Amino acid sequence: GQQVMQIPQYQHVQEGEDFTTYCNSSTTLSNIQWYKQRPGGHPVFLIQLVKSGEVKKQKRLTFQFGEAKKNSSLHITATQTTDVGTYFCADRTPSGNTGKLIFGQGTTLQVKP
Amino acid sequence: DVKVTQSSRYLVKRTGEKVFLECVQDMDHENMFWYRQDPGLGLRLIYFSYDVKMKEKGDIPEGYSVSREKKERFSLILESASTNQTSMYLCASSSLWRERGDFGPGTRLTVL
Numbered sequence: 001g002q003q004v005m006q007i008p009q010y011q012h013v014q015e016g017e018d019f020t021t022y023c024n025s026s027t028t029l030s031n032i033q034w035y036k037q038r039p040g041g042h043p044v045f046l047i048q049l050v051k052s053g054e055v056k057k058q059k060r061l062t063f064q065f066g067e068a069k070k071n072s073s074l075h076i077t078a079t080q081t082t083d084v085g086t087y088f089c090a091d092r093t094p095s096g097n098t099g100k101l102i103f104g105q106g107t108t109l110q111v112k113p
Numbered sequence: 114d115v116k117v118t119q120s121s122r123y124l125v126k127r128t129g130e131k132v133f134l135e136c137v138q139d140m141d142h143e144n145m146f147w148y149r150q151d152p153g154l155g156l157r158l159i160y161f162s163y164d165v166k167m168k169e170k171g172d173i174p175e176g177y178s179v180s181r182e183k184k185e186r187f188s189l190i191l192e193s194a195s196t197n198q199t200s201m202y203l204c205a206s207s208s209l210w211r212e213r214g215d216f217g218p219g220t221r222l223t224v225l
Contacts, residue, residue, distance in 0.1 A: 105155035
Protein backbone atom coordinates (compact mmCIF):
# COMPACT_ATOMS: atom_id res chain seq x y z
CA GLY A 1 0.00 0.00 0.00
CA GLN A 2 0.95 3.63 0.27
CA GLN A 3 4.16 4.19 2.17
CA VAL A 4 6.40 7.15 2.80
CA MET A 5 9.84 6.83 4.34
CA GLN A 6 11.25 9.73 6.30
CA ILE A 7 14.85 10.35 7.36
CA PRO A 8 16.56 10.98 9.64
CA GLN A 9 14.59 9.72 12.64
CA TYR A 10 16.35 12.12 15.04
CA GLN A 11 18.44 15.23 14.61
CA HIS A 12 20.23 17.28 17.25
CA VAL A 13 21.47 20.70 16.19
CA GLN A 14 22.98 23.74 17.83
CA GLU A 15 20.73 26.78 17.75
CA GLY A 16 21.47 28.70 14.58
CA GLU A 17 22.38 25.64 12.52
CA ASP A 18 20.28 24.49 9.60
CA PHE A 19 18.11 21.37 9.58
CA THR A 20 16.67 19.22 6.79
CA THR A 21 14.30 16.25 6.82
CA TYR A 22 13.59 14.12 3.77
CA CYS A 23 10.54 12.17 2.70
CA ASN A 24 10.65 9.47 0.00
CA SER A 25 8.08 7.31 -1.70
CA SER A 26 8.42 4.39 -4.10
CA THR A 27 5.27 5.54 -5.89
CA THR A 28 4.29 8.87 -7.38
CA LEU A 29 2.52 11.10 -4.90
CA SER A 30 -0.47 13.20 -5.84
CA ASN A 31 0.24 15.70 -3.10
CA ILE A 32 2.24 15.80 0.09
CA GLN A 33 1.53 17.54 3.35
CA TRP A 34 3.85 18.53 6.20
CA TYR A 35 2.92 18.65 9.88
CA LYS A 36 4.67 19.68 13.09
CA GLN A 37 4.05 18.11 16.48
CA ARG A 38 5.37 19.96 19.51
CA PRO A 39 6.32 17.85 22.55
CA GLY A 40 3.13 16.82 24.33
CA GLY A 41 0.98 18.18 21.52
CA HIS A 42 -0.81 16.92 18.46
CA PRO A 43 0.24 17.24 14.80
CA VAL A 44 -0.52 20.62 13.26
CA PHE A 45 -0.71 21.16 9.51
CA LEU A 46 2.06 23.31 8.03
CA ILE A 47 1.73 23.16 4.26
CA GLN A 48 0.68 21.15 1.21
CA LEU A 49 2.66 20.69 -2.01
CA VAL A 50 0.88 19.65 -5.18
CA LYS A 51 2.96 20.51 -8.25
CA SER A 52 6.09 18.80 -9.53
CA GLY A 53 9.17 20.77 -8.47
CA GLU A 54 7.14 23.07 -6.24
CA VAL A 55 8.97 25.15 -3.65
CA LYS A 56 7.15 27.00 -0.87
CA LYS A 57 8.51 29.10 1.96
CA GLN A 58 7.19 29.98 5.38
CA LYS A 59 9.64 32.36 7.03
CA ARG A 60 12.69 30.17 7.81
CA LEU A 61 11.03 26.98 6.52
CA THR A 62 11.45 25.88 2.89
CA PHE A 63 9.42 23.00 1.49
CA GLN A 64 10.23 21.25 -1.78
CA PHE A 65 8.43 18.66 -3.88
CA GLY A 66 10.61 16.60 -6.20
CA GLU A 67 10.35 16.78 -9.97
CA ALA A 68 9.17 13.18 -10.14
CA LYS A 69 6.78 13.75 -7.18
CA LYS A 70 8.39 10.87 -5.31
CA ASN A 71 10.23 12.88 -2.68
CA SER A 72 9.95 16.00 -0.61
CA SER A 73 12.04 17.92 1.88
CA LEU A 74 11.67 20.45 4.66
CA HIS A 75 14.61 22.73 5.36
CA ILE A 76 14.82 25.05 8.36
CA THR A 77 17.36 27.85 8.20
CA ALA A 78 19.02 29.03 11.41
CA THR A 79 17.06 26.86 13.83
CA GLN A 80 15.60 28.30 17.02
CA THR A 81 14.50 26.55 20.20
CA THR A 82 10.89 27.10 19.11
CA ASP A 83 11.53 24.73 16.19
CA VAL A 84 11.80 21.77 18.58
CA GLY A 85 9.33 19.00 17.78
CA THR A 86 8.61 16.18 15.40
CA TYR A 87 8.09 16.92 11.73
CA PHE A 88 5.96 14.57 9.66
CA CYS A 89 5.35 14.32 5.97
CA ALA A 90 2.07 12.77 4.86
CA ASP A 91 0.90 11.28 1.59
CA ARG A 92 -2.56 12.44 0.56
CA THR A 93 -2.79 10.51 -2.69
CA PRO A 94 -6.41 9.76 -3.58
CA SER A 95 -7.98 6.37 -3.92
CA GLY A 96 -11.12 6.66 -5.98
CA ASN A 97 -13.13 9.54 -4.55
CA THR A 98 -11.52 9.29 -1.15
CA GLY A 99 -8.00 9.65 0.17
CA LYS A 100 -6.20 8.19 3.11
CA LEU A 101 -3.70 10.34 4.95
CA ILE A 102 -0.54 8.24 5.38
CA PHE A 103 2.28 9.58 7.52
CA GLY A 104 6.00 9.00 7.48
CA GLN A 105 7.78 8.00 10.67
CA GLY A 106 8.67 11.59 11.49
CA THR A 107 11.92 13.39 12.27
CA THR A 108 12.37 14.59 15.84
CA LEU A 109 14.38 17.79 16.06
CA GLN A 110 16.22 18.83 19.21
CA VAL A 111 17.80 22.27 19.33
CA LYS A 112 20.52 23.09 21.86
CA PRO A 113 20.49 26.72 22.93
CA ASP B 114 -11.45 27.04 13.35
CA VAL B 115 -12.08 23.34 13.14
CA LYS B 116 -12.46 21.74 16.49
CA VAL B 117 -11.78 18.06 16.91
CA THR B 118 -12.41 16.70 20.38
CA GLN B 119 -11.69 13.33 21.90
CA SER B 120 -13.61 11.91 24.82
CA SER B 121 -10.67 11.42 27.18
CA ARG B 122 -7.08 12.64 27.44
CA TYR B 123 -6.04 9.71 29.61
CA LEU B 124 -7.62 6.29 30.00
CA VAL B 125 -6.59 3.23 32.00
CA LYS B 126 -8.23 -0.11 31.25
CA ARG B 127 -7.73 -3.75 32.14
CA THR B 128 -6.80 -6.51 29.73
CA GLY B 129 -9.91 -7.97 28.15
CA GLU B 130 -12.11 -4.91 28.66
CA LYS B 131 -14.07 -3.40 25.80
CA VAL B 132 -12.86 0.15 25.20
CA PHE B 133 -14.58 2.98 23.32
CA LEU B 134 -12.68 6.03 22.12
CA GLU B 135 -14.87 8.82 20.81
CA CYS B 136 -14.00 11.58 18.39
CA VAL B 137 -16.23 14.50 17.43
CA GLN B 138 -15.61 17.23 14.86
CA ASP B 139 -17.73 20.33 14.40
CA MET B 140 -16.98 21.36 10.79
CA ASP B 141 -19.09 18.92 8.78
CA HIS B 142 -15.99 17.09 7.51
CA GLU B 143 -16.51 14.02 5.34
CA ASN B 144 -13.26 12.26 6.23
CA MET B 145 -12.26 11.05 9.67
CA PHE B 146 -9.21 9.04 10.73
CA TRP B 147 -7.92 7.09 13.70
CA TYR B 148 -4.18 6.75 14.27
CA ARG B 149 -2.00 5.33 16.96
CA GLN B 150 1.34 6.89 17.76
CA ASP B 151 4.22 4.94 19.25
CA PRO B 152 7.85 6.08 19.69
CA GLY B 153 9.89 5.49 16.55
CA LEU B 154 6.87 4.31 14.55
CA GLY B 155 5.25 7.61 13.70
CA LEU B 156 1.51 7.84 13.11
CA ARG B 157 0.01 4.59 11.90
CA LEU B 158 -3.44 4.61 10.35
CA ILE B 159 -5.89 2.22 12.01
CA TYR B 160 -9.13 3.06 10.18
CA PHE B 161 -10.46 5.73 7.89
CA SER B 162 -14.06 6.79 7.23
CA TYR B 163 -15.05 8.83 4.18
CA ASP B 164 -18.78 9.06 4.90
CA VAL B 165 -21.42 7.98 7.38
CA LYS B 166 -21.34 4.20 7.78
CA MET B 167 -18.42 3.96 5.32
CA LYS B 168 -15.00 2.83 6.45
CA GLU B 169 -11.71 1.53 5.13
CA LYS B 170 -8.99 -0.37 6.91
CA GLY B 171 -5.70 1.36 7.46
CA ASP B 172 -2.34 -0.28 8.00
CA ILE B 173 -3.00 -1.80 11.43
CA PRO B 174 -6.73 -2.60 11.83
CA GLU B 175 -6.28 -5.88 13.72
CA GLY B 176 -7.85 -5.77 17.16
CA TYR B 177 -9.87 -2.63 16.37
CA SER B 178 -13.24 -1.78 14.90
CA VAL B 179 -14.91 1.54 14.18
CA SER B 180 -18.35 3.06 13.99
CA ARG B 181 -19.59 6.12 12.19
CA GLU B 182 -23.33 6.49 12.63
CA LYS B 183 -23.31 10.29 12.42
CA LYS B 184 -21.14 12.51 10.28
CA GLU B 185 -19.56 14.35 13.19
CA ARG B 186 -18.69 11.31 15.31
CA PHE B 187 -16.16 8.54 14.69
CA SER B 188 -15.66 5.90 17.35
CA LEU B 189 -12.76 3.50 17.77
CA ILE B 190 -13.54 0.26 19.57
CA LEU B 191 -11.13 -2.17 21.15
CA GLU B 192 -13.23 -5.31 21.50
CA SER B 193 -10.89 -6.94 24.04
CA ALA B 194 -8.07 -4.64 25.10
CA SER B 195 -4.56 -6.05 25.26
CA THR B 196 -1.37 -4.63 26.72
CA ASN B 197 0.12 -4.14 23.25
CA GLN B 198 -2.66 -1.65 22.56
CA THR B 199 -1.21 0.74 25.14
CA SER B 200 -0.53 3.83 23.04
CA MET B 201 -1.45 7.38 22.13
CA TYR B 202 -4.56 7.44 19.93
CA LEU B 203 -5.12 10.42 17.67
CA CYS B 204 -8.24 11.29 15.73
CA ALA B 205 -8.22 13.58 12.69
CA SER B 206 -10.73 14.94 10.21
CA SER B 207 -10.64 16.69 6.85
CA SER B 208 -13.17 18.07 4.41
CA LEU B 209 -12.02 16.47 1.12
CA TRP B 210 -9.25 14.14 0.14
CA ARG B 211 -6.98 16.97 -0.87
CA GLU B 212 -7.47 19.03 2.25
CA ARG B 213 -5.47 19.28 5.45
CA GLY B 214 -6.03 16.99 8.38
CA ASP B 215 -7.04 18.56 11.70
CA PHE B 216 -6.19 16.58 14.80
CA GLY B 217 -7.75 16.15 18.19
CA PRO B 218 -5.61 16.37 21.35
CA GLY B 219 -5.17 12.61 21.61
CA THR B 220 -6.08 9.93 24.15
CA ARG B 221 -3.27 8.19 26.00
CA LEU B 222 -4.56 4.68 26.67
CA THR B 223 -2.88 2.36 29.14
CA VAL B 224 -3.96 -1.28 29.24
CA LEU B 225 -2.90 -3.10 32.39
